[in-house]
Amino acid sequence: MNDKARLIFLLGGADLEMHTIRQLLDKNGYRYYDKHLRWENACLSAYRKEITDYTGDDTPLWVGIELQEDMNLPSNYISIDHHNRNAHKPSSLEQVAELLEIPLSRQEQLIAANDRAYIPGMKALQASDAEIAGIRQADRAFQGVTEEEEKLAELAIREHTQVCDNLIVVRALCHRFSPICDRLFPYERLLVFTDEEWMYYGKQTDRLVEIFQSDIQHGSIFYGGGPDGYIGCKRKAYTSSEIQQHVELIKHLTNHGNI
Template identity: 40%
Template sequence: MTRWCFLLGGGDLEMTTIRALVAATLGEEAIRDRGLTWGARLSDYAEDLGVLPPETVPVLVELALDIEPPPGAVVIDHHNEDSGSDRPTSLEQVFALLGLPPSAWTRAFALVAANDRGHVPALRALGASAEEIEAIRRADRQAQGITPAEERDGETATARRRPALDGAVTLVDLPHARTATVTDRLATLDPPPEAVLIRSPTEVNFFGPGPAVRALDAALPGGWHGGDLPRAGFWGRGEPLPETEALLAILADPLAKKG
């Protein structure tokens, strides 16, 4: 039997679910968890990699490969080139790696996977109730470590949103990078905006139609993207932060075509 060691990436509901699944299947000794946030890197586990027992296979869960992975390591991810509606989520990949039977795949797992793949629209497509959606999104924000103060900032930023490109995109200025405090609130609107651009002090994030995500990634490489592509997804990047007008110029054509 293969001896796995799971090195966990940035915290969110999917990551906490993966942690619980691995612990229940293999025990806590099969987990290395440094409590990282989004943007976690393999180098964050350099010390752990140096002391793994012989013949242990590292499983790198949503870690940016900023250093060379150990020979034979298994990479688990659902971002950038590994993202899309036709790719299994990280939770689904871990479930398969553990060799668990289909009967062990619960509705709770299905909700977590849908949430990770496509946020609220994917949960609705799965038939989730309003109560299930609210519970999943609340649990995800808690798993990310979002504070009450950040929630209040998100509420204020959402209330101050403004339209651009003749209403094709919603602009939001947020004083931190906890974008779920905005996107979760916008998802409750009737109808919710189809394209959202959120500026924070350290990064900029877009959520919307797949063609717009692809256009941003092509014009401004070096960031991150994922979601339920090619239908819809997200894109973001940190420094150097592009100007809002430059981003809107990139978005104008794909959003106009969608309309």
């Protein structure tokens, strides 16, 4: 049996990219497990039973896609991701396509660009406004954003937005930030937060990556999207007072021209 036939994919947190990867695997007859995880619980241990109880005749090549490696890695494990230490890599969809030696369609290329570099990534591929709007709407839907959360995003923007020089700061009313980001784009610098988490998007993200390097090493903060991408903390990784301290630090750094 060749290596490709031994591949078994383990899918991570739900969004448009992960849905598209699943479609690609279905269309080409590859094996996978999908626990319909969310970003916050997308861990390799979610598939512990599938890995330890595997009874196939072959020796599988496990392929974990955007999974936190919170257990001993199985033998013959392949990790696919484009966050944190893998932020320099192509999108997970592109990595899967390369592994399977499958070309991506125009729509799949745009979906990959969206996940890797958001709207600017799609614009770099000459995406139309309609293509961008369609992909962003689909991405929010596959993330699980509800109509109520879309309305809460509008309310947060209307009533809980502060502009600090070149930084837009929004106190969100739910834990889904993408509806806020999409409505405010284009922006240079955007900080969205609740009492449980914060996310920064925009210019000089790489500067914050340097500042929060210790927290990144401890797994409390993650980043991606390149030098001007995004960085944020995992939900409930910090107390509400610590979140506020981070928010004030980012505001201070922006006001003094350090990011």
